[in-house]
Structure formats: C-alpha cells, structure tokens
Amino acid sequence: MSNKEATARIKINKLLEAAGWRFFAEGDAPANIRLEPSVTLKSSDLDALGENFEKTSKGFIDFLLLDAKGFPLIVLEAKSEDKNPLVGKEQARKYAKSQNCRFVILSNGNLHYFWDLARGNPYLITSLPTPDSVTGYQQVTPNPQRLIEEVVNDDYIALTLRPHYQSDAAWRNVAERPGYIQANKLRFLRPYQLKAVHVLQQAVQEGKDRFLFEMATGTGKTLTAAAVIKLFLRSGNARRVLFLVDRLELEDQAKKAFAALLSADFQTVIYKENRDDWRRAEIVVTTVQSLLFNNKYQRLFSPTDFDLVISDEAHRSIGGNARAVFDYFIGYKLGLTATPRDYLRRFDGSNGRTRDPREAERRLLLDTYRTFGCENSQPTYRYSLLDGVKEGYLINPTVVDARTEITTELLSEAGYAVTLADDAGNDQEETYKQREFEKRFFSEATNQLFCKTFLENALRDPVSGEIGKSIIFAVSQHHAAKLAQILNQMADRMFPAKYQSDFAVQVTSQIQDAQQFTITFVNNNLLGSANFIPAYKTSKARVCVTVGMMTTGYDCPDILNLGLFRPIFSPTDFIQIKGRGTRKHNFLEQLFDDNLKDSITKPQKTAFKLFDFFANCEYFEEEFNYDEVLKLPKPQGKGSDNGGDTSPAGVDGAYEHLGNDLIASLKVEQITQEGMKIDRMFFEKFEDSVRDNATIAAAVEAGQWDRVIDYVNREIFDKPHEYYSLDKLRKAAAVDRRLTLREILEKVFGLIPRFKSRDELLEEEFAKFVADTKPEGTAAIPAIKTFFKAYATSDTVRGIIESGHFTDLATNPYFSTRDFKAVPAKYRAMIPDYIKDYVSLNQFAP
Known part of the structure; x- marks a missing residue:
C-alpha cells in the first residue's frame, strides 16, 4: 500500500467518526458503517484498513453507511490522495443502485463530494454529513419538475398577501385600484424581476443547482429573493431556507421584508433571537459572522438543515472564511450581488499589482462567479443600473464635480500611495498612513469649502424647501466629526432658529446608537420630524455623515444628495455608494395635509446630486480602464486655465497648501526597547486584552470588521507598557507567512481554530x-x-x-x-x- 493510500484511509476513517458514524457498536447504538457484505471487520483491524484498500479479490471496497434501522443510506467510495474522487463516480452509482441508496459520498480524504442521485450532479462539500442530518434531508424528495412547471406571474407575491384580491370590488374598479394596492400593501413583480425567476426555473431544467443574480442597487433583490423562496417552498424542493447577510443591521431589514411579503404562508425568524426554536420557521435569517463565531455553524447545524441557501451581497458574504459557512450546507444556492461583471476584466499589474484594491475585488468577484457555477463569469441573470434607468425604474445621478487645488493634488500617484488600500486595510502601517493623509490634507478651511459648496448646491426637498436628505462619506470617524460640526454651524447661519446642532449627525460605528440612527433616518424621525411643515413627515436631521455604515443594503429612497468627501478607489464601494440615491420616490406620500398637495408641482424624485470633490466619477466612469495599470487624473493647479493665479483655492485663502511630498513629511515614532520583547506570552497577553474588551467582542460578533480594525489600531496598538503592534504579533505567532490583523483577531475569537501554514x-x-x-x-x-x-x-x-x-x-x-x-x-x-x-x-x- 502506498503512503497516499494509507493517508487517505486514515483521514476518511477519522472524518467518519468525527461526523458521528460508528465502525463498532457503542452501548445501545449499533455500528452504522459496513464494508462490502463479504468483508468483516474486527477492532484490531481498524488501523490496518487499506492494505491495497481500493482492490480486493472481489473488486472495490466501499463504505456502506446505514440509517438508524440498519438500512443502507449512503455509499462512500474512497480513493487514494493522488486520485480525483470523481473517478469513482460510476462505480459508486452502480453500487448505490444495487443497495437502493439515494446518496453517495466520493472522497480521497482531502476532497469530498456529496451526490444526491435524485437531484443531479455531485458537488464539493467541506465536511462529511452526520447520520441524523442525512436522515432529515431524506425526508424531502426534491422534484425539480414541479419547480420548473410552477406558474409564476407578476402577482406571485400578491397572491400570498391577499389570495382573492382579483375578486375584490376595489381591485376591479380601475380608478380605485391604486388606492387598493397601497392600502393592502400588495407587491407585484416588475418584468425584470419576473424574468429573473423564470431564468432560474430554466437553469433548474438544465440541471443546475447554483445561481447568481446580478441586479443593480435599487432594483428589488429582496422582493425577487422572496419570489424564489416561495417557489422552492411551495414546490416542495425546500423545507427550510437560510438567508445570509454580511452585516448585523441587515438581519432585521431582511426579516421585516420577508415577514411583510410571505408571512401568510411562511414564518421568518432571525437565528440569534430564536436559538431554541428556529426549526419551526421556514426562513432563517442570520449574518455569516454569527455562524462563524466559534465555529457555530458546525456545532449547532447539520449540513442538510437548509435546502436553499441565499447569500445577499454574495461577493461580500462568502468572502474569506465565510465561504466555509456557505459550502457547509448541502442544497440549492442563490447569490445576489449588485457588483457588475465588468469589474472582472484583468489589467496589467506589473507596477504594484497586488497593492491595487481592484485586484482583490476582481479576484473576489471571480471566486463568487465560480462559487455559483457561472461559467465564463456570466451570471444566471443580470439587470444593470443602465437597464433600470432606461426602463424608468432607477435614476442616474447629477454629478457635481468640485475640485480644489488640494483635492487634485491628492489624485497624483504620490497621493494614492498613502491612501488606505482595501486589500491591506488590516495593516497598522496603512492605517497610520491614512491618519497622516487626513491630517495633512483635510484642514479646517478645506472642510469648510467642501461643506459650503455642498450646502449652496444641494437639491432641496420639493415639499418643504429645506435641504434634501443627504448622506456624506468621510475619510474617517474623526473626519466625520469635523464635517458634522461644520455643517451644523453653517446650517445655523443659513436657517436661523431652525436647527439646534441637529442639522447634521455623525453616524459611524463608534457613535452610540448609530445603527438606530440609520433606521430613524429612513423613518424620517432622526432627532425629530416635520421641522418646516407640521403635516410633512421628514427627518429634522438632514445630513448623515458616515464612513462606511450606510454603503450597502441601505434603502432610503428619499435621499436627494450624496457627498463624496473622500477619494474612492474601490469599484464596489463606488457602485454601492452611488446606489444609495438611485431609487425613485413620491414625496407626497409623506404629506398629510390634502390642502397642500395641490401646491406641490414636482413631488416625484427624478434626480439626485452626487457631490464629488476628488474626481471619483471621472476616474470610474471615464478613466477607469481595467486593462491598464492604475491611472489617475492629473493635478490642475499651477499652469491650469485659471488666469495665471497659482494661489490655492479656499475660503478667503484661509488654508495652507502643504505640498505633495507626502512620504517625506510622515512622522516616524521610535519604539523603545521596552516595547521590543517578542515571545509567546506577548501574543497570549494580547489575546486576553482584546477578548476582555467588550467593544471589540461585540463588533467581532456583529461582523463589523472595519470598526474592529480601526479600534485596535487606535486604542490597542503602540500604547505604553506593552507596545502591541502588528509586526510583533506576527513574529510572536511564529507562522511561516504574513498574517493580517483580521486573521489574528479571528484566531483570538475562535472564528478560525488556528493559523494555517x-x-x-x-x-x-x-x-x-x-x-x-x-x-x-x-x-x-x-x-x-x-x-x-x-x-x-x-x-x-x-x-x-x-x-x-x-x-x-x-x-x-x-x-x-x-x-x-x-x-x-x-x-x-x-x-x-x-x-x-x-x-x-x-x-x-x-
């Protein structure tokens, strides 16, 4: 027997035992692993299994896994490590049929495939299923034909909400119909949403069980997902659905949406709120981070607990370690993403290729398409922002390109070199550079100029005439605090006695109740409501200043202004931020005085403004060539068409131009010898210090990694006594590769069992x-x-x-x-x- 054969045998034996299968009886529990009928096994033989284990005088030796009654349940075909387990596919099929088995596992100890002969093709799994999980899975016999033939029309969801709506008099009366739809909150699928469901049915007919919908922000991915969920549950092809989100705040949003759309037929719960009785629900919503925490998904769930897994913002919620959660469950898989496939085109990376944030995103997107079985990076269904605008469902922005001398200097190669790269955001060094970046270029006068330009040009609310609801994206939490203060000071002068420092609100992860702020802003009650017109419900606070909290999955359709008060180099971030304003809205829905409604001449939202102080739009829409090395707009200061004036722009010339030699101006702080002691105890003390920190622990469980990384860099690193730093922790961990801070923290909190070599x-x-x-x-x-x-x-x-x-x-x-x-x-x-x-x-x- 070769070493590869022996190693494979040992691994498979251990994996079976770890999953709860038994070679020998244990008390009252009989053995549930059997070899070929002619092969008997004694306890002393277990370690010797595999002497030329693939061949015997009677042919192949397979594992036959039995159910609780001793009947054949699964055939496990084992191969040596140097063989692809799929080579045993037909042999296993033949043996399974002879034993009346529906399930097959193909494994070489490293790669495992689970094959439901009633469904279709084998697909990769990350761990072997338990006996109970397969028995439960066996209770659902999928019938793809029923799913394919299910009639899905535009009223598929409306029929759940009100099954007999078509017979109601108010529906039959065309004049009363709009009011009837609104009063009963009926939701009808738009043509493109209906087409997405039909395309999925066609994909099932073609034998596929993984699907990816690429739908622009604002096109109703959740409503489309609700239709898919109903399709699977109603047709009997799923008994329970798992809906994965990547951020804590999206849990409640998803639960409320599904409850509003499907509660008449199916129950929706959030896992963390129903830990003991989640099995009674057909739809379970949770964050990927919650399942990863201390390997909860392996300890509390079986691979077959869910027959359909839907990943919202798929390129985020299955990235990195989260992929393990997604792959753990056996069943149909649907991914939802708003990121266009165009971001997949390769570019020359000979000049710092791995430092470019596009590279990490491109690789992540490719992996997403591969995960969902989309050949040649073609999603199962695509509906783009341009499609939505062309068909009248979405709005394109009106861009306000306002560059100053300083912001154009930031767009040089030197400026890019010190921004926070997405792929290296876990490094203390990069975070330090970000702080320097902010300190040297975002002077008080620069921020005043940004805010003044924004307020003088912002779209006004069509009903009250006040500044329209807005979101501004800042460089950092500190920068957000500065901007909010300046905006409140300016609003006090523009609108005397109307605001009491509640015009602008900082909404960042370190602000208490920040998550609730995002919700009350949508509900038009942030720091009060109806500030100008008593009968008009709109938020008193007009501007939320954030860093990253309100970028994805945030649905606030009455947003009229977005401010990019920072440079953006991530195509995904740019798409998501722009998407906050693309939804249409009727402002009369918020006005409760019928006498005033006739005076509102333009109540429909037909535009929104995108204030861009860093040429982001030009960069992404015009100069962002994915086939070339990163190129940025050139500065337009000296020598530009400005009448020969070379002085910096600003408010009364009040700010100082600091030049563009950024790296030369960085301050280097020398660490004393006291901080250079590297040993194993150093790492353990760091573990204790962050585990005991309630802020860090809560943010880790919520999956708020930006907040965690920022907090550790600011509050934990380079403090007296210990002088923790990322470089020291890497050395103390003694791993033969370069660890990221996120990996280290994942290990500390049990999200990964150890550092992989x-x-x-x-x-x-x-x-x-x-x-x-x-x-x-x-x-x-x-x-x-x-x-x-x-x-x-x-x-x-x-x-x-x-x-x-x-x-x-x-x-x-x-x-x-x-x-x-x-x-x-x-x-x-x-x-x-x-x-x-x-x-x-x-x-x-x-």
Missing part, C-alpha cells in the same frame, strides 16, 4: 484547482502541483515564466527545468492564468 494554504488552493479543472489522468498531478506551488510562492519563478526565459530554470534551486518539462503543456499555460484570477499571492508572503 503556508503549505496548508497552498494545498487548499491546489485542491480547489483540481476540483475546478478536473485533470485527466493522475500521473502528472505531482508535477502539476509542484508547478502550482512554485508559481504561487516564488517571484523568481513567476518572472521566468512570464518573461519566457525558461533557460534560467536550469539554475533555479526551487523549480528546475526538469520540473517544468514534467508539467503537461496544457497546464503550463493554465496554471499562471488560474492563479492570477483566483489566488491571492499576499497570503503566501513571508
């Missing part, structure tokens, strides 16, 4: 590659793996392969000419492309 990560990435590409034959797999690992970890090897100077491999100690020749020609080209698309090289850095 460099080689473990490589093995995982290669396993994904094998699962996706399914190499033919097995003889070349060792050579392919060697090339895969060398290309992913060695700058030298990548340089040789990219330049085509293959003779240099002759002197390369890590990957030789002989190694390269052993790789089939097909994979010499495939592996570099695959790694560029799907593998983050940062995780392998020493």
Whole structure:
C-alpha cells in the first residue's frame, strides 16, 4: 500500500467518526458503517484498513453507511490522495443502485463530494454529513419538475398577501385600484424581476443547482429573493431556507421584508433571537459572522438543515472564511450581488499589482462567479443600473464635480500611495498612513469649502424647501466629526432658529446608537420630524455623515444628495455608494395635509446630486480602464486655465497648501526597547486584552470588521507598557507567512481554530484547482502541483515564466527545468492564468 493510500484511509476513517458514524457498536447504538457484505471487520483491524484498500479479490471496497434501522443510506467510495474522487463516480452509482441508496459520498480524504442521485450532479462539500442530518434531508424528495412547471406571474407575491384580491370590488374598479394596492400593501413583480425567476426555473431544467443574480442597487433583490423562496417552498424542493447577510443591521431589514411579503404562508425568524426554536420557521435569517463565531455553524447545524441557501451581497458574504459557512450546507444556492461583471476584466499589474484594491475585488468577484457555477463569469441573470434607468425604474445621478487645488493634488500617484488600500486595510502601517493623509490634507478651511459648496448646491426637498436628505462619506470617524460640526454651524447661519446642532449627525460605528440612527433616518424621525411643515413627515436631521455604515443594503429612497468627501478607489464601494440615491420616490406620500398637495408641482424624485470633490466619477466612469495599470487624473493647479493665479483655492485663502511630498513629511515614532520583547506570552497577553474588551467582542460578533480594525489600531496598538503592534504579533505567532490583523483577531475569537501554514494554504488552493479543472489522468498531478506551488510562492519563478526565459530554470534551486518539462503543456499555460484570477499571492508572503 502506498503512503497516499494509507493517508487517505486514515483521514476518511477519522472524518467518519468525527461526523458521528460508528465502525463498532457503542452501548445501545449499533455500528452504522459496513464494508462490502463479504468483508468483516474486527477492532484490531481498524488501523490496518487499506492494505491495497481500493482492490480486493472481489473488486472495490466501499463504505456502506446505514440509517438508524440498519438500512443502507449512503455509499462512500474512497480513493487514494493522488486520485480525483470523481473517478469513482460510476462505480459508486452502480453500487448505490444495487443497495437502493439515494446518496453517495466520493472522497480521497482531502476532497469530498456529496451526490444526491435524485437531484443531479455531485458537488464539493467541506465536511462529511452526520447520520441524523442525512436522515432529515431524506425526508424531502426534491422534484425539480414541479419547480420548473410552477406558474409564476407578476402577482406571485400578491397572491400570498391577499389570495382573492382579483375578486375584490376595489381591485376591479380601475380608478380605485391604486388606492387598493397601497392600502393592502400588495407587491407585484416588475418584468425584470419576473424574468429573473423564470431564468432560474430554466437553469433548474438544465440541471443546475447554483445561481447568481446580478441586479443593480435599487432594483428589488429582496422582493425577487422572496419570489424564489416561495417557489422552492411551495414546490416542495425546500423545507427550510437560510438567508445570509454580511452585516448585523441587515438581519432585521431582511426579516421585516420577508415577514411583510410571505408571512401568510411562511414564518421568518432571525437565528440569534430564536436559538431554541428556529426549526419551526421556514426562513432563517442570520449574518455569516454569527455562524462563524466559534465555529457555530458546525456545532449547532447539520449540513442538510437548509435546502436553499441565499447569500445577499454574495461577493461580500462568502468572502474569506465565510465561504466555509456557505459550502457547509448541502442544497440549492442563490447569490445576489449588485457588483457588475465588468469589474472582472484583468489589467496589467506589473507596477504594484497586488497593492491595487481592484485586484482583490476582481479576484473576489471571480471566486463568487465560480462559487455559483457561472461559467465564463456570466451570471444566471443580470439587470444593470443602465437597464433600470432606461426602463424608468432607477435614476442616474447629477454629478457635481468640485475640485480644489488640494483635492487634485491628492489624485497624483504620490497621493494614492498613502491612501488606505482595501486589500491591506488590516495593516497598522496603512492605517497610520491614512491618519497622516487626513491630517495633512483635510484642514479646517478645506472642510469648510467642501461643506459650503455642498450646502449652496444641494437639491432641496420639493415639499418643504429645506435641504434634501443627504448622506456624506468621510475619510474617517474623526473626519466625520469635523464635517458634522461644520455643517451644523453653517446650517445655523443659513436657517436661523431652525436647527439646534441637529442639522447634521455623525453616524459611524463608534457613535452610540448609530445603527438606530440609520433606521430613524429612513423613518424620517432622526432627532425629530416635520421641522418646516407640521403635516410633512421628514427627518429634522438632514445630513448623515458616515464612513462606511450606510454603503450597502441601505434603502432610503428619499435621499436627494450624496457627498463624496473622500477619494474612492474601490469599484464596489463606488457602485454601492452611488446606489444609495438611485431609487425613485413620491414625496407626497409623506404629506398629510390634502390642502397642500395641490401646491406641490414636482413631488416625484427624478434626480439626485452626487457631490464629488476628488474626481471619483471621472476616474470610474471615464478613466477607469481595467486593462491598464492604475491611472489617475492629473493635478490642475499651477499652469491650469485659471488666469495665471497659482494661489490655492479656499475660503478667503484661509488654508495652507502643504505640498505633495507626502512620504517625506510622515512622522516616524521610535519604539523603545521596552516595547521590543517578542515571545509567546506577548501574543497570549494580547489575546486576553482584546477578548476582555467588550467593544471589540461585540463588533467581532456583529461582523463589523472595519470598526474592529480601526479600534485596535487606535486604542490597542503602540500604547505604553506593552507596545502591541502588528509586526510583533506576527513574529510572536511564529507562522511561516504574513498574517493580517483580521486573521489574528479571528484566531483570538475562535472564528478560525488556528493559523494555517503556508503549505496548508497552498494545498487548499491546489485542491480547489483540481476540483475546478478536473485533470485527466493522475500521473502528472505531482508535477502539476509542484508547478502550482512554485508559481504561487516564488517571484523568481513567476518572472521566468512570464518573461519566457525558461533557460534560467536550469539554475533555479526551487523549480528546475526538469520540473517544468514534467508539467503537461496544457497546464503550463493554465496554471499562471488560474492563479492570477483566483489566488491571492499576499497570503503566501513571508
């Protein structure tokens, strides 16, 4: 027996036992693992299982897993580590049918496939299911034909809300119908939403069980998801649905939406509020972070507890470790995303490629499309912002491009070098640079100029005439506090006696009740209501100043102004922020004085303004070429068409121009020797200090990682006595690669059991590659793996392969000419492309 065969056997045995399967009777519980009928097993034989385990005189040896009554339940076909488990597919199918088994598991100890013969194709699972979970799963016999043939019209949801609405007199009377719809809160699917459901039904007919809807912000993904949920539950293809969100505040929003749309037929609960009785509900809503916390998803759920898993904002809620939660559950999978596929185009990254925030997002999006089975990065269904605008459902912004001398200086290459990169946001060094970035360029006068320009040009409310409801996005919490103070001072002068420092409100993660502020702003009651007209319900607070809390999943249709008071380099962030204003709205719905309604000439929201002080729109809409290295607008200060005036713009010339040599002006703080003691106790003391911090613990459980990282950098790092820093923690962790602060905190709070080594990560990435590409034959797999690992970890090897100077491999100690020749020609080209698309090289850095 080879080492690979023995290793595979040992791994499979342990995985079975860990999942609750028994080789031997335990008390009153009989053994529920059986080998071929002709094979008997004694306790002393367990460690010796596998002496040429794939072959016996009578053929293949399979595991036969039994149900509680001793009847065959699952056939497990085992292969050695160097074989793709799918090679045993047909042998397992034949054996399963002979045993009247519906389920098959194919495994080589590292890769596992679960196959429901009643549904379709095998698909990858991350752990073996428990006996009880499969028995429960067996209770639902999917009937895809019923799902395909279910008639779904535009009133599919309305029929749940009011089954006999068509027979009501008020509905039949065309003049009364709009009032009837509003009074009964009937929801009808728009044509594009209806088409999304029909496309999904067609995909099921084609044998697919994973789907991805790419729908622009404001197009009603939740309503569409509700129709899909009803389709699966009503057709008997699901008995319970899991709806995953990526932020705590979206839990309640989703629960309320589904309760309003489907409560007549199905019950919706939030998991954390119904820990003991969530099984009574058909729809369970939770955050990915909640399930990850202390591996809750593995401890409290079985893989077959949910027959349909829907991931909202899919590219966020299945990123990183969250992917493990998503893959854990067996069943249909639907992803919802607002991020366009256009962001997938590759660009030349020869100049700092991995530092560009687009690279991390592109890879994440590619992984999202791959996860949902979308070949060639084509979603199951797409409805873009332009589609929505063209068909009259959404609004495009009116851009107010207001650049100052200082903000154009920020758009130089030097300025970009010190902004907070999305992919490196966990580094203390980068956060330090962000603070310097803010300090040196956001002077008081600059902020005053931004706020003055915003207030003088903002759209007014069509009913009350006050500044329309607005959201401003700041660089940091400190910057948000500055802006809110300035806006309140200016509002006091513009509208005497109307506001008492409640015109603008800071809404950031460190503000108490900030999450409630976002809700009351939508409900038009933030710090009061009806400030100008008593009969008009609109928020007294007109402007929310935030950093990142109100970017995704925030539905406030009466927003009239958005302010980009910071540069944005993430395409996803830009799309999401812009999407806060695209929804239409009728302001008369908030006016309760019929005598005033006739005087309102333009009650419909037909536009919103996007104030852009950093040329973000130009960058993304015009100059953002995904096939080139990052290029930013050039400064327009000296020498620009300004009549020869080279003085900086500002309020009465009141602020100082600090120049563009940012790195030279950074302050470096020397750490004393007292702070340089690195040992294991240092890491353990750090663990204790953050675990005992209630603010950090609450933010981690809520998945508010931006808040966590920011807090640790400000409040924990570089303080007297301990002088914690990211570099010290990396050394203390003694891992052979570069850990991020988020990884360290995930380990501290039990979201990951331990730090994976460099080689473990490589093995995982290669396993994904094998699962996706399914190499033919097995003889070349060792050579392919060697090339895969060398290309992913060695700058030298990548340089040789990219330049085509293959003779240099002759002197390369890590990957030789002989190694390269052993790789089939097909994979010499495939592996570099695959790694560029799907593998983050940062995780392998020493």
